Amino acid sequence: MDAVIFDITRNSFVDGPGIRTTVFFKGCNLRCAWCHNPESQNPNPQMMFYKDKCKGCGMCKAKCPNHLESCTLCGICEMYCMADARKICGKTYTVEEVLKEVLKDKSFYEHSGGGVTFSGGECMLQTSFLVEILKACKDAGLHTAVDTAGHVSWDKFEQVLSFTDLFLYDVKSMNSRVHKEYVGVGNELILENLSKLLDEGAKVWIRMPVIGGVNDSEEEILALKEFLGKQKTIPEKIELLPYHAMGEHKYSALDMEKKEFSVPSKEKMEYFNQLLQ
Numbered sequence: 001m002d003a004v005i006f007d008i009t010r011n012s013f014v015d016g017p018g019i020r021t022t023v024f025f026k027g028c029n030l031r032c033a034w035c036h037n038p039e040s041q042n043p044n045p046q047m048m049f050y051k052d053k054c055k056g057c058g059m060c061k062a063k064c065p066n067h068l069e070s071c072t073l074c075g076i077c078e079m080y081c082m083a084d085a086r087k088i089c090g091k092t093y094t095v096e097e098v099l100k101e102v103l104k105d106k107s108f109y110e111h112s113g114g115g116v117t118f119s120g121g122e123c124m125l126q127t128s129f130l131v132e133i134l135k136a137c138k139d140a141g142l143h144t145a146v147d148t149a150g151h152v153s154w155d156k157f158e159q160v161l162s163f164t165d166l167f168l169y170d171v172k173s174m175n176s177r178v179h180k181e182y183v184g185v186g187n188e189l190i191l192e193n194l195s196k197l198l199d200e201g202a203k204v205w206i207r208m209p210v211i212g213g214v215n216d217s218e219e220e221i222l223a224l225k226e227f228l229g230k231q232k233t234i235p236e237k238i239e240l241l242p243y244h245a246m247g248e249h250k251y252s253a254l255d256m257e258k259k260e261f262s263v264p265s266k267e268k269m270e271y272f273n274q275l276l277q
């Protein structure tokens, strides 16, 4: 069994407790207008061309079997480009290969209370692989976290629940109309699954990106607070994450257009955090 993964990052401090290795699955069923990992959206490997790095030497065209007119992802241009301007994003991994990578930092996890986080894209879309790698990590004694946007059928959560120590759960907007406008789908399934997860007593950290002009309003924060107040259990943590304009170079490398948003002020973020107390 294998999965398409576009990155494995070691020494992360932001994807759960302690020092973590984060495994990024390729493929996402949402299209957040502010996405800073646009390479995560397509489920298949892709060629990325960083124009700003290119020295114009022409080696890629000379060596490409198709003279760059079409791409079979053979990797020859990447191998010959000395400027690192051409990169294939996404590679197929087996469960054993991923486990081998994450076990490299086992001693760091043990000393810091860390572990492994599966993220994306939407890692829950490659469910069978995710279940197998979570089981393998638990058998190896690792703390496991699943970072999800929650727009999947509940049966997928049921499959991973017993092997997941923590869910990092993204809530983008409490207003379904706004959610649909900026993310591509309404928020009903996402909130329903969050409610069920909390009913099950799962450990959950909620993460809400705060995007200027989209969801940076008192109403949004109070709606989140009201929703959580009605649940059987409360999440262990709620993180409000201010928008940052990262990832622009990746949009251009994929020939995609990036939308701009404003960054909420420090004062506004502090106020929103107070509202959640």
Ligand code: SF4
Residues within 6 Å of the ligand: 053, 054, 055, 056, 057, 058, 059, 060, 061, 080, 081, 082, 083, 084, 085, 086
């Ligand atoms: S090999 Fe690299 S540096 Fe040379 S033209 Fe191609 S992309 Fe540009």
Ligand code: SF4
Residues within 6 Å of the ligand: 047, 063, 064, 065, 066, 067, 068, 070, 071, 072, 073, 074, 075, 076, 077, 078
């Ligand atoms: S990956 Fe292979 S087919 Fe694709 S552009 Fe590079 S050399 Fe050509």
